[in-house]
Amino acid sequence: MPRGLRFASSGIEGGVSNPFREDLVSRNRPEACTVVIFGATGDLTHRKLIPALYNLAVDGELPVGVKIVGFARRDWTDEFFREGLEKLNQKVSRTGHDPETWENIAANVSYHQSEFQDEDGYASLAKRLNEIDEERGGKGNRLFYIASAPEFFDDILINLKKAGLSQEREGCWSRVIVEKPFGTTLATAQHLNGVVNGTFEEKDTYRIDHYLGKETAQNIMVLRFANAIFEPMWNKEHIDHVQITCAEHLGMEGGRGGYYDKAGALRDMVQNHLLQLLSLVAMEPPTDLTADGVRDEKVKVIRSLRQWDTPELVEQNVVRAQYTSGNIDGQEVPGYREEDRVNPESETEAYVAVRCMIDTWRWSGVPFYVRVGKRLPKKATEISIHFKATPSVLFNATPGGVPDGNVLVIRIQPDEGISLRMNSKLPGTTLRMEAVKMDFHYATSFGKSSPEAYERLLLDAMAGDATLFARRDEVEEAWKFIDHIEKAWHESDKKPPMAEFPAGSWGPREADELLSEEGRTWRRL
Amino acid sequence: MSSEISTKGLGQPVSVGSISKELKKLWEGNEASTNASLMNFLIYTEEADQLVANSEMIQALTKEHACRALLIGMDRGAPESSVEAWITAHCHLAHGKKSICSEQVSFLLKGKSLGRLRNTVFANLNSDLPLVFWWQNELTDLFEERLFRVLDRLIFDSTTWADPKASFAKITEAREQAGTKMVTQDLAWTRSYHYRLAIAGLFDDPVAQKGFSKIETVTLKAHPDQRTSALLLLAWVIEQSGWELIEKNEDRFSLKSKDGQAIEAVIEWDEEGAPLSLLSLAGPNCEVKVMRQKGNTHLCHALCTDGHCIDFSGPADSDEPAELVASQLSRGGKNSLFLAVLPQFLELL
Ligand SMILES: NC(=O)c1ccc[n+]([C@@H]2O[C@H](COP(=O)([O-])OP(=O)(O)OC[C@H]3O[C@@H](n4cnc5c(N)ncnc54)[C@H](OP(=O)(O)O)[C@@H]3O)[C@@H](O)[C@H]2O)c1
Numbered sequence: 001m002p003r004g005l006r007f008a009s010s011g012i013e014g015g016v017s018n019p020f021r022e023d024l025v026s027r028n029r030p031e032a033c034t035v036v037i038f039g040a041t042g043d044l045t046h047r048k049l050i051p052a053l054y055n056l057a058v059d060g061e062l063p064v065g066v067k068i069v070g071f072a073r074r075d076w077t078d079e080f081f082r083e084g085l086e087k088l089n090q091k092v093s094r095t096g097h098d099p100e101t102w103e104n105i106a107a108n109v110s111y112h113q114s115e116f117q118d119e120d121g122y123a124s125l126a127k128r129l130n131e132i133d134e135e136r137g138g139k140g141n142r143l144f145y146i147a148s149a150p151e152f153f154d155d156i157l158i159n160l161k162k163a164g165l166s167q168e169r170e171g172c173w174s175r176v177i178v179e180k181p182f183g184t185t186l187a188t189a190q191h192l193n194g195v196v197n198g199t200f201e202e203k204d205t206y207r208i209d210h211y212l213g214k215e216t217a218q219n220i221m222v223l224r225f226a227n228a229i230f231e232p233m234w235n236k237e238h239i240d241h242v243q244i245t246c247a248e249h250l251g252m253e254g255g256r257g258g259y260y261d262k263a264g265a266l267r268d269m270v271q272n273h274l275l276q277l278l279s280l281v282a283m284e285p286p287t288d289l290t291a292d293g294v295r296d297e298k299v300k301v302i303r304s305l306r307q308w309d310t311p312e313l314v315e316q317n318v319v320r321a322q323y324t325s326g327n328i329d330g331q332e333v334p335g336y337r338e339e340d341r342v343n344p345e346s347e348t349e350a351y352v353a354v355r356c357m358i359d360t361w362r363w364s365g366v367p368f369y370v371r372v373g374k375r376l377p378k379k380a381t382e383i384s385i386h387f388k389a390t391p392s393v394l395f396n397a398t399p400g401g402v403p404d405g406n407v408l409v410i411r412i413q414p415d416e417g418i419s420l421r422m423n424s425k426l427p428g429t430t431l432r433m434e435a436v437k438m439d440f441h442y443a444t445s446f447g448k449s450s451p452e453a454y455e456r457l458l459l460d461a462m463a464g465d466a467t468l469f470a471r472r473d474e475v476e477e478a479w480k481f482i483d484h485i486e487k488a489w490h491e492s493d494k495k496p497p498m499a500e501f502p503a504g505s506w507g508p509r510e511a512d513e514l515l516s517e518e519g520r521t522w523r524r525l
Numbered sequence: 526m527s528s529e530i531s532t533k534g535l536g537q538p539v540s541v542g543s544i545s546k547e548l549k550k551l552w553e554g555n556e557a558s559t560n561a562s563l564m565n566f567l568i569y570t571e572e573a574d575q576l577v578a579n580s581e582m583i584q585a586l587t588k589e590h591a592c593r594a595l596l597i598g599m600d601r602g603a604p605e606s607s608v609e610a611w612i613t614a615h616c617h618l619a620h621g622k623k624s625i626c627s628e629q630v631s632f633l634l635k636g637k638s639l640g641r642l643r644n645t646v647f648a649n650l651n652s653d654l655p656l657v658f659w660w661q662n663e664l665t666d667l668f669e670e671r672l673f674r675v676l677d678r679l680i681f682d683s684t685t686w687a688d689p690k691a692s693f694a695k696i697t698e699a700r701e702q703a704g705t706k707m708v709t710q711d712l713a714w715t716r717s718y719h720y721r722l723a724i725a726g727l728f729d730d731p732v733a734q735k736g737f738s739k740i741e742t743v744t745l746k747a748h749p750d751q752r753t754s755a756l757l758l759l760a761w762v763i764e765q766s767g768w769e770l771i772e773k774n775e776d777r778f779s780l781k782s783k784d785g786q787a788i789e790a791v792i793e794w795d796e797e798g799a800p801l802s803l804l805s806l807a808g809p810n811c812e813v814k815v816m817r818q819k820g821n822t823h824l825c826h827a828l829c830t831d832g833h834c835i836d837f838s839g840p841a842d843s844d845e846p847a848e849l850v851a852s853q854l855s856r857g858g859k860n861s862l863f864l865a866v867l868p869q870f871l872e873l874l
Contacts, residue, residue, distance in 0.1 A: 017734065018725060018728040018729055019728070019737070019765045019766055019767065020721070020724050020725040020728050020762075020765050021725045021728070021729070029729070031729065032729060057839075058840070059840070060719060060722055060840040063726065063729060064726040064729060064730070064826065064837065064839075065729075100823065100838065101838075104837055104838055441559075443619040443620050443622075443623070444561045444619060444623065444625050445561055445563050445591055446563075446591075447587070447588050447590060447617065447619065447625070448589045448855050449620065
């Protein structure tokens, strides 16, 4: 076999694969496919998915021959669909909008009108996909992207199966990407997993968590495992506690209240995004970087979370709150219960703070405080690792004492970067110390803008790399943890109280107390 | 040459002994801008009148690659030895917000050169950051061991060399002496990056894959100034395909595949065309080709079977050396494919 032909055969005659691929890029190769988007007239498709595919094409990353079929209910023509997509792409595309590149994409976009529940619509979809494959004269890989509201997931999956679209055929794959929310409880997630796995194999199932597609989230593993200075200290011996904050300054604008009031902060953010970040910070080094190698370690973290499974434990370790009216950016804003589409007697939390304990050798006794909320003073998602202070014997007598321990901050968004707080002597003849900060900003150091999370994730799904997607057991273990808390809040006799905070402040006093009772404070962002 | 060398736009003249002090002053009290640096980026030229043009290239390059830029122009023919220096900063708004600045120090060295290049480099590096060294034009006697031992990445453009064989021998020797740390980057190779991606993309198609073992001809069209770019691209095709060079006759090459199939490769020169204007791999009923029209920012990719072609476009590599450098720096990597292709290329040369 010639030197170049080292790739495994992909079922092509004579065992020949593509000799020109070797060494060209250091990632799994995305393969040409037809992307079928369910919910194609919706916001996600217009704002995120199509611009992501467009930007991949601009960067020359999109495999040749990708076709896009939009599936939704409205009676639109191909032309009308494309025009709408183009208008939004002009507005939101990361790299701007080049008419020639757009034409190339648009020529491969078509619209398929059908109800999600209508079996015939899937039969005609199958026919359409076969025609596309024939035009292409070759492979017929298919990537189904379910960008619909969750109540349609079952219908779509079952109908795909009935139409024979979920099966692998003659060396061609069929994969499915499922959007969040993946279930609303453990039971619904298990049910959904049952339906998904009854339709697609787990290896072909990609549960999207767009936080994992963010550059800084991926950088957590690099920071931890490619820098010899951090890993030896990444344990209970040296780390006092960890904080994960996801602050949002928006409230319920744009009709968001309808969905949010049913979900709440815990389900909407903690179950997926924040527990994913927590598992990246806390996981053991994986044996390799394969999807399962990494996910095996992540799921162990979630599985080791101490369960807050009584109302008392929930009250001691979790704080839920709603905002009352207040000020954001100099504007008066209403309280949560006065927001558009929110039940005036709502018992849904718009803020939650959780003390998580990971019962492993590495993390025994180290709290991970997680907080997320709407109408906080600014928009920021950050992880901070608070190291233990040095023994104070040496500098005890110095004026002002010893400042706090070192803090390593990983900023996920916006202004992605890493900073390290350390103590330094103030210039002068007396010994005084002050905390100083070493700061690394992605935007300062790398002028090139990072790809959007959806770009990376779409490409990974085309390449069959599930590392940055949640696996079935991760999702279910996370729901198990969340379910106990939700039950205590909504179903127990001793429901832990709902706290309050004025919009535009950093959360309720009770959340501060969660830390202060252990002699700690939330980091000021 | 010395008298008419332009230094306009190089910034504030400073004495060589006070460069660090002056740079510090440049940033003191400047709260609005951030001085950022990911590497030392040095451009060296023995055509000293290039200094100003090089400073303009740095201005463009620093948009994406924050660095400490060092520009060194050497006028070896000047009768008297002298050295002059300038400092400036190139600032850009990062993501529309913060002003990010890269500092630049330029040197004009005249007269006797021995040891002065090396010392100027060593004395002005930002510690710990990698050193990317762009050596423009011919590798002269100043390209010597003590210098290249400290390089992390050496950039050159073999299309500017009068005697590529001799210069590549110097590069090979430098690599042996410098060890594996030094990454070598030939812009003649970078220039074909999107051609290679396009060919690889086209051969993902099963139809093209089936046609692969039946390829009979390879045709490359290039501008006559781009001889090494064209040969490197051809060498890549041969190397990846596992073919063997049987005979070479100027710009025609007889090749043989592992299963004995004969392949004819030819390079045609086109004064009017793009640096690389065509690469075609053809057999009976199947042709895979990538084309570019002069000045066009897109490549046209085509797969033709039985006279029917599917075509589409993709990005092309820039004609500007600074943009080639910037895009390669963004991709990073050790350039190991280039090294793997080099022996084959030297055979074709
Ligand atoms: N938007 C975002 O940025 C975002 C971010 C993360 C996750 N998500 C998730 O992504 C999913 C979609 O969000 P979205 O904002 O795009 O929703 P959306 O704007 O409400 O779009 C819903 C889509 O579903 C289609 N649809 C609804 N009922 C249908 C039916 N019975 N038959 C056929 N099509 C039907 C609609 O088609 P018609 O218009 O033709 O009725 C529309 O295309 C949700 O699960 C959401 O949680 C969204």
